[in-house]
Amino acid sequence: MLSKNQLKLIKSLALKKYRTQHRLFTVEGIKGITEFLNSDYTLHHLYTTKAIFDTENYTLISETDLKKISSLKSPNTALAIFEIPEPKPVKLDGLIVALDNVRDPGNLGTIIRLCDWFGIPELVCNLEAVDCYNSKVVQSTMGSLTRVNVSYLDLEAFIDEHSITSFGTFMDGENVYQKQLPKSGIIVLGNEANGISGTLEKIIDERIAIPRFGTLKATESLNVATATAIILSEFKRGSTER
Template identity: 40%
Template sequence: MISKSDIKYVSALQIKKFRQKYGQFIVEGEKCIAELLISSYNIKKIFATSEWIATNNGLLRNISCIETIQEELKKISHHPTPPQAIAIVEIKENVEFPSLKNKISIALETIQDPGNLGTIIRIADWYGIENILCSQDCTDWMGPKTLSATMGSFTRVNIHYCDLQETISKASVPSFACVLGGSSVYDIQKKDEGMIMIGNEGKGLSESLINAADFRISIPRPGKAESLNAGIAAAVICDNFFRS
């Protein structure tokens, strides 16, 4: 069963400042944890049903597992219907900032919606994009809602928080700002390297980042919808960047 101290600790990890304090985060759900088990992340503890433990026993190695029931998992889950497993995971330390040469990366400015960030991480994984650069005021990728939206893709995509203005100025790859009134993304030929820049859900990219970009691109709008959310826009743009 889950102890009161475990309930208190896992509840604390729902909050960013405690994730930073303890150097750990939580991952919920069978799909996300299945990806975790075959990743390089260090899993500290798993709370799970007996059925889940029996099914995944061969992958658990020396991981500490606390057998419990879903009614108990409900006490530490942010989902209305609790999953069969919840893991406490160690945050990777001293992750080296990546080289952006000879690859496509995504830069995100002030993305606030956890679902959007999670979706973009999943899209990056789909297209084999290894790195996402986030402005310091983007939502935390280790938040429960973001992780759930990634469906485990966070295990294969590196997310870095940085000064985007400085990073773009030093990057030796072309940068593409997604804006209204730019060149059609449909006219872009397949790229071997570049940085796709996507801005805040309501305001888009800041003027300073737009001015720092090498190119301005847009998704043509034949219909009347006012806008696309950041996740959908990322999918359309990535598809055109990788299309032969």
């Protein structure tokens, strides 16, 4: 049985200000929770309808109570609360993905999964980007958040103060399929509607683009997560060939 205080805390974590205040976030579903339990993240408490997890720090609850605390239309067995870890420094080796004002939780979650898939451990977001501990982001990462270090910082200052080549994705950039791509660098992708901001654009070293192949070429732009998949694939393909 959930207490009123437990219910209040869990529901409050849907908002960033309370996640920040309590340094806690939620994870739902067997697979996602298991990924976090097997990672460096610290479990605060687990609420489950079945005693199937390898932890003693849990409370058995009813399906009705799970529905009360879940953010999903179809809750899946359990909800866990984990501690938000202290920020880690960004490792400057290899490729780094940087996001400028990406606001959609689904896009950020997918990009975190892509970084995990392509072996890129560092993802840098500007301070206005969507919170990676948003429940929709966590859900869409499918556990990849446990293997990708997401940092929030002043993106312009980060790019400006490090002598690492930055690659920005623009409609008028150089064809990414015809360009020699390095094994290291900062790959910058912009906001879903407006692309990379003007102030950030000024300090980016190289402009790259995914060319359009349609006859009419009428499509305005690609979804930022789709663009990330194509760009990362091309960077990795090029580094594998050399």
